[in-house]
Every structure is written in C-alpha cells, then in structure tokens.
Amino acid sequence: MTTDLPTRAAEARRALVQTLVDAGDLTDPDWRRAFEEVPRHTFVPYFYAPSGERVSGDERWFTAVHEDRSLVTHRTDGAATSSSSQPSLMATMLEALEVGDGMNALEIGAGTGYNAALLSHRLGDSHVTTVDIAEDITGPARDRLATAGYHPTVITGDGSLGSPDHAPYDRIIVTCGLSSVPPDLLQQLTDDGFLLTPLGNALARVHLTGPGTATGRFLPHGAFFMPLRLTAADGVPTHRPRLPTGPGRLSTLPALAIADNHFRFLASIAIPGLTWQYDLNDHGEITGARVWHPDGSIAHAHPDATVAESGPRNLWRLLEDTHRTYQIAGCPGPDRYGITLTPESQQVWLDNPAGPVWSLAI
Known part of the structure; x- marks a missing residue:
C-alpha cells in the first residue's frame, strides 16, 4: 500500500459512488455526499475471505473495501456473525428511510459502525443511536466512529429492545435479519414514524396504526442479512444434519x-x-x-x-x-406483499390482508 491512503481512498470512494449512481441505487444528493465523504476503509480495517483468511492492509483489502460487496468482519467460533453490508443495499435502505433534517434515528445492528457514520453525516451525531449485542462489536465500532470524526450514541444491548432511553425515534432502521418485528421497537416510534427492516429476504417498511398495531408493505428489493443476535453467543450457523440415506x-x-x-x-x-x-x-x-x-x-x-x-x-x-x-399467484415479487401487526399476531399477506396469509412466530 502507498503511504497516501486517504487520497487513494477518497478517489476510490468517488468511483464506488459513481457506480451506485449509474446503477440507480443512489439518487439523493445528501446521501451521495455521505458515501463520498465517510471512509469505509476506516470501518473495515480487515475482513474475512470465504476461506476464513483474515485480509488486511494490502491491495486485495483496499480493492474489496471499495467495491460494491458485503464483507465478513466478525467471526464467532469460526462462523461469520457480523459483516459490512453491500454499499448498494445500504444506499437503498438509507434512501428508503426518507429522512429529513432534525429527525432522530435508531439503528439496530451497529456492526462496523459504517452505517451509523453515514446516518450521523446526514442527521448529526445527536440524532443517531445505534445498538449491537456484544462489546467486542460496539467497542471497535465506537472507536472507528471517533477516528472518522463521528460520535453517535453507541449502546451494547439486546437490539430487539431498542433503546427506550433515547426514544422516540422518527425512523428505526434494522440492519440484521428478523423473523418478526420486535414489539418494543414499535413502541419507540413517533406517531408518524416508521421502521425499515429485513423480514425474510426482503425489506418491509412498517407504520404505526394505533397502540400496538402497525401495517406495512415490502419493497421490491431483496435483502440478505445475518440474523439478529439476542445474546453474544447467538448467530453461529447450525451444523448441517446428516444427509438422508433412504431412497429418493x-x-x-x-x-x-x-x-x-x-x-x-x-x-x-x-x-x-x-x-x-x-x-x-x-x-x-x-x-x-x-x-x-x-x-x-x-x-x-x-x-x-x-x-x-x-x-x-x-x-x-x-x-x-x-x-x-x-x-x-403469478410468481409475485416482494412488493406485492404486506404485513399487519397486532399485539397477538404478525401476518404477511399477498396483495391484500384478505389474500393468502402467513403467520410469523412472535
């Protein structure tokens, strides 16, 4: 690596941003400036290759960090449990938040801190809170944020509980996979706020409709995230069971x-x-x-x-x-589905609430 890393990185970021713009993933000028100015390499000083090799500080690392790809950044017992998301997906989610000046945002899944830095760049440090389950994730994220000049509130705790001490939030963004929407998060929204979260393999934007009730629609984009960890030991993929031996x-x-x-x-x-x-x-x-x-x-x-x-x-x-x-049903995409939440149930439906319905475990 050359000694002029900041200059090279700035040039590489501009090239990545242009790729996102050309692909239609990044259209908002404010978010474009955030992606151009927040140094992703500061938040991803290393990553793990599929082989498990830790890659850091060389040309392979520099190139990967400035490409539109997700990178595994944390492993537990040899299994990937945290990552830096694909920038195009991050841009899609941040633009889908439809934020405005003065809004307060809660992020569930601090990860490397990169997404929190982008939020802080757009909204200001005092308007951003981010939560993750383990200090070995939040500690480095907090340090990297400070190195890059950002100081949002970083909390170590159960993401499904949010951060009620700093509520209410105009926007809640979840950057880890959920199997259902944690009710505590809904209670921390402002009356006209909404939550953007991966459910299954797509993104749902969920609005409050009353005390403990909400409804939403799925966006057309796919979204593959590592699952929410409820304890520091969570997130390790299950071992594959023994393959079937009987006749097919x-x-x-x-x-x-x-x-x-x-x-x-x-x-x-x-x-x-x-x-x-x-x-x-x-x-x-x-x-x-x-x-x-x-x-x-x-x-x-x-x-x-x-x-x-x-x-x-x-x-x-x-x-x-x-x-x-x-x-x-005609091979529907995610944007034909919606979700209805009550204190007793969470149901995903096709086209309208009277259509085919799938209940989520809560």
Missing part, C-alpha cells in the same frame, strides 16, 4: 427453482430459518441442493430430479407446496 422420490420442484429470488422470499416467510447449499455445474447452473433447518430437518435434491428427506419435517415437500402457491 421424484419431485415437482427442481433445485434450479431455488435460484428464483422472488420465490426465495416467499420461502423465507413461509418456512423461516432455512440454510441452503448448492451444487453447480461448469456453467454455474444449480444442479442440486441441500436445505436444512435448526430443528434437524434436511432435504437433498439430486440432479436427477429426485429428493431425499429426513428429520421431523419434510422440507422439500413444504417447498413444493409453497412453490405451487407462488406459481398460482
């Missing part, structure tokens, strides 16, 4: 269908908590797949269109049923 059966759902991100969204809502692993041919096409759940269920789809299943649930049969619903 012919399936109406080929492994290739799982490459359809619109279907993957519905699957993430209807059958939450799945982990996927693919077989690819020389052309990068999916020929087989394994999918499993923390309850010990696993399915193995083979290239010959057969599938074998084991465990307490037949996962592939559940996916087949979900795919039929998806096809009958």
Whole structure:
C-alpha cells in the first residue's frame, strides 16, 4: 500500500459512488455526499475471505473495501456473525428511510459502525443511536466512529429492545435479519414514524396504526442479512444434519427453482430459518441442493430430479407446496406483499390482508 491512503481512498470512494449512481441505487444528493465523504476503509480495517483468511492492509483489502460487496468482519467460533453490508443495499435502505433534517434515528445492528457514520453525516451525531449485542462489536465500532470524526450514541444491548432511553425515534432502521418485528421497537416510534427492516429476504417498511398495531408493505428489493443476535453467543450457523440415506422420490420442484429470488422470499416467510447449499455445474447452473433447518430437518435434491428427506419435517415437500402457491399467484415479487401487526399476531399477506396469509412466530 502507498503511504497516501486517504487520497487513494477518497478517489476510490468517488468511483464506488459513481457506480451506485449509474446503477440507480443512489439518487439523493445528501446521501451521495455521505458515501463520498465517510471512509469505509476506516470501518473495515480487515475482513474475512470465504476461506476464513483474515485480509488486511494490502491491495486485495483496499480493492474489496471499495467495491460494491458485503464483507465478513466478525467471526464467532469460526462462523461469520457480523459483516459490512453491500454499499448498494445500504444506499437503498438509507434512501428508503426518507429522512429529513432534525429527525432522530435508531439503528439496530451497529456492526462496523459504517452505517451509523453515514446516518450521523446526514442527521448529526445527536440524532443517531445505534445498538449491537456484544462489546467486542460496539467497542471497535465506537472507536472507528471517533477516528472518522463521528460520535453517535453507541449502546451494547439486546437490539430487539431498542433503546427506550433515547426514544422516540422518527425512523428505526434494522440492519440484521428478523423473523418478526420486535414489539418494543414499535413502541419507540413517533406517531408518524416508521421502521425499515429485513423480514425474510426482503425489506418491509412498517407504520404505526394505533397502540400496538402497525401495517406495512415490502419493497421490491431483496435483502440478505445475518440474523439478529439476542445474546453474544447467538448467530453461529447450525451444523448441517446428516444427509438422508433412504431412497429418493421424484419431485415437482427442481433445485434450479431455488435460484428464483422472488420465490426465495416467499420461502423465507413461509418456512423461516432455512440454510441452503448448492451444487453447480461448469456453467454455474444449480444442479442440486441441500436445505436444512435448526430443528434437524434436511432435504437433498439430486440432479436427477429426485429428493431425499429426513428429520421431523419434510422440507422439500413444504417447498413444493409453497412453490405451487407462488406459481398460482403469478410468481409475485416482494412488493406485492404486506404485513399487519397486532399485539397477538404478525401476518404477511399477498396483495391484500384478505389474500393468502402467513403467520410469523412472535
């Protein structure tokens, strides 16, 4: 690396921002300035390659930090548990917040601190609070924020509880995966505020409608985030159960269908908590797949269109049923879905609340 890192990094940021602008991911001038001026390399001094190798301080590190890609930044027992999100997705989410001057924002999932820095650049330090579960995440994030010249409130705690001491918030942004919306977060919104969160594999924008009730719609964008950690030991992916050894059966759902991100969204809502692993041919096409759940269920789809299943649930049969619903509905994207929340239930629906409905576990 050359000694003039700040100058090189500023040039690389401008190039990245232009890429985001050209792709239509970054349209707001205020957010454009934030991405141009907040140094991502300060917040990602290292990352972990897929092999587990820690990469830092060389040209490979510099290039990766200034590309539109997510980077694993924290590992627990060898498993990835925190990351710096893909800048294009960050830009999409920040613009979807529709913030204005003087608004207060709460971020759930401080991670590296980079997103909190972007929020602070736009809103000011005193208007931004960010929460993460473990001091070994929030401590470095706080230090990096200070190095970059930002001083939002950084809290170590359970993100599902938010930060009531600093409420109410005009906007709450969640940068980790949720399986349902924590009720405590809704209680910390202003009457006209809203929460933007990943649910399943897409983004939901949720508005209050009354005490303990809310409704929202999903945005068209996909969103893949590491799950919310409720304790410092959470977030470690479950080990794959033993593969089924019994005879397979012919399936109406080929492994290739799982490459359809619109279907993957519905699957993430209807059958939450799945982990996927693919077989690819020389052309990068999916020929087989394994999918499993923390309850010990696993399915193995083979290239010959057969599938074998084991465990307490037949996962592939559940996916087949979900795919039929998806096809009958015309293969909808996430923006055709909405969500209704009450103190007793949270339901995702297709097209309108009277349409097909999936209940979220709360």
